[in-house]
Amino acid sequence: MPRLLSFAMFFAIWWIAALFAGDAKLPPPPTVLGVMIAEARSGDLFFHLGATLARVTLAFTLAMALGAAIGYLMGRVRLADRLGDPWLILLLNLPALVVIVLAYIWAGLTEVAAIAAIAINKLPTAVVTLREGARALDAALDEMATVFALPRWSKFRHVVLPQLSPYIAAAARSGLSLVWKIVLVAELLGRPNGVGFEIGVAFQLFDIPLLLAYSLSFAAIVLLIETLLVQPFEARLTRWRPRAA
Amino acid sequence: MRLEVDIASKTFRSAAGEQHDVINGVAFALDAGEVGVLVGPSGCGKSTMLRILGGLDHDFQGRVSRPVDARIGFVFQEPRLLPWRSVEENVRLAAPRADDKKLSSLFEILELEAHRNHFPGELSLGLARRVALARAFAVEPELLILDEPLASLDIALANRLRDQIAMLMDGRSVITLLVTHDVDDAVRLGDRLILLSPRPARLLADLPIRTPRSARGEAETAAIKSEIMRWINGHPPRQSAS
Numbered sequence: 001m002p003r004l005l006s007f008a009m010f011f012a013i014w015w016i017a018a019l020f021a022g023d024a025k026l027p028p029p030p031t032v033l034g035v036m037i038a039e040a041r042s043g044d045l046f047f048h049l050g051a052t053l054a055r056v057t058l059a060f061t062l063a064m065a066l067g068a069a070i071g072y073l074m075g076r077v078r079l080a081d082r083l084g085d086p087w088l089i090l091l092l093n094l095p096a097l098v099v100i101v102l103a104y105i106w107a108g109l110t111e112v113a114a115i116a117a118i119a120i121n122k123l124p125t126a127v128v129t130l131r132e133g134a135r136a137l138d139a140a141l142d143e144m145a146t147v148f149a150l151p152r153w154s155k156f157r158h159v160v161l162p163q164l165s166p167y168i169a170a171a172a173r174s175g176l177s178l179v180w181k182i183v184l185v186a187e188l189l190g191r192p193n194g195v196g197f198e199i200g201v202a203f204q205l206f207d208i209p210l211l212l213a214y215s216l217s218f219a220a221i222v223l224l225i226e227t228l229l230v231q232p233f234e235a236r237l238t239r240w241r242p243r244a245a
Numbered sequence: 246m247r248l249e250v251d252i253a254s255k256t257f258r259s260a261a262g263e264q265h266d267v268i269n270g271v272a273f274a275l276d277a278g279e280v281g282v283l284v285g286p287s288g289c290g291k292s293t294m295l296r297i298l299g300g301l302d303h304d305f306q307g308r309v310s311r312p313v314d315a316r317i318g319f320v321f322q323e324p325r326l327l328p329w330r331s332v333e334e335n336v337r338l339a340a341p342r343a344d345d346k347k348l349s350s351l352f353e354i355l356e357l358e359a360h361r362n363h364f365p366g367e368l369s370l371g372l373a374r375r376v377a378l379a380r381a382f383a384v385e386p387e388l389l390i391l392d393e394p395l396a397s398l399d400i401a402l403a404n405r406l407r408d409q410i411a412m413l414m415d416g417r418s419v420i421t422l423l424v425t426h427d428v429d430d431a432v433r434l435g436d437r438l439i440l441l442s443p444r445p446a447r448l449l450a451d452l453p454i455r456t457p458r459s460a461r462g463e464a465e466t467a468a469i470k471s472e473i474m475r476w477i478n479g480h481p482p483r484q485s486a487s
Contacts, residue, residue: 143321158338162329241328
């Protein structure tokens with residue numbers, strides 16, 4: 001209920017702002033909604049949203065899997081941490097734009113280049129978070145698993161993974177928002193489809209309703225994923241914690 | 246099956262780089278079905294010894310021979326349960342081969358039936374200890390190690406849990422090693438008392454108790470206790486608290 005109220009407030013503020021700013025600068029909600037419906041009818045909206053979503057999914061999965069593995073290793077093995085740390089700092093501070101432009105120059109304006117560039121941007125934050133998680137693993141539970149000779153897989157699944165899950169959730173959430181932001185830049189610069197591409201078109205035509213229609217549909221999808229996937233997942237993982245009254 | 250322990254020395258290096266002797270010559274042996282009790286003042290290196298026997302610490306001088314790949318049941322001083330798994334899952338994870346009937350009887354003896362589906366965070370310390378005990382017994386261990394299983398429980402609860410442990414140990418031919426600084430627990434649960442000096446731990450005495458646990462009367466218990474006290478107090482450097 002407070003969530004709905006929050007939405008209503010957003011639209012109200014938008015509408016009032018539109019009245020003051022005028023149609024040319026900020027079209028009111030109904031105009032944008034009209035464009036959205038038109039784009040949805042023609043199929044363009046779903047085509048571009050689908051393309052972007054596919055890139056996000058691929059790049060996110062790639063970066064999370066690799067980042068989790070590298071982060072775990074760096075958290076557990078001192079040598080790996082020493083070796084990997086300079087690279088990590090370099091990657092963390094490398095501007096997203098540089099990675100994207102270099103990827104396009106080296107690998108051409110291809111899908112592989114786009115996805116790799118997005119994944120590389122997200123990778124270091126996942127590594128850093130998971131490294132913290134691996135460092136914080138409880139030695140006492142580790143000993144318990146050793147004494148009771150838990151098989152490797154069982155130990156990973158029941159002892160290690162639950163301890164890492166808050167870190168994985170944190171990496172996923174911050175990573176998802178990062179990927180959303182970067183994917184549009186990559187599309188704007190070198191892809192013939194996707195939300196970023198459409199926003200580029202809208203920018204060249206100064207078509208503000210089109211721009212808002214795409215960005216808001218995209219935002220709606222992000223919200224849906226957060227409420228339907230990320231939050232229930234987190235709730236399930238933390239169900240063992242005694243609830244605060 | 247037999248456990249033979251001969252630890253010549255065990256040292257720790259502190260963060261400041263100083264070397265501390267923890268164990269300085271402890272040797273004993275236990276047969277299957279025998280309950281050995283390590284008795285000594287707090288901080289004398291008993292827990293360190295248990296870690297060595299459980300195979301968690303290999304950095305020591307000496308020799309420990311136990312059956313290869315022996316199943317070990319370990320009750321740590323803190324329960325060390327997985328907070329994200331239910332009571333039953335905690336036990337089953339350690340003992341995947343335990344059948345339902347055996348688990349039920351274990352849970353019944355330890356009065357855990359009602360808590361099967363609770364998470365460890367919802368349990369009191371006494372209950373969590375019992376879950377740790379259930380876990381250790383569920384693996385049908387060949388070597389059972391109990392590190393102060395009754396510490397910091399109130400007397401009534403400690404008595405009940407002690408009886409439950411005794412009940413579980415009867416009729417199992419397990420090599421059991423129990424650590425306590427409570428002489429009372431030692432006399433009631435043990436078949437062989439291994440008395441240790443203050444740190445660095447040395448073997449003071451290895452006293453077998455011939456009478457079976459259930460047949461020990463008040464008089465005999467008192468006699469053994471006074472013998473223990475004589476050994477502990479006869480040791481010059483420091484007086485023991487218990």
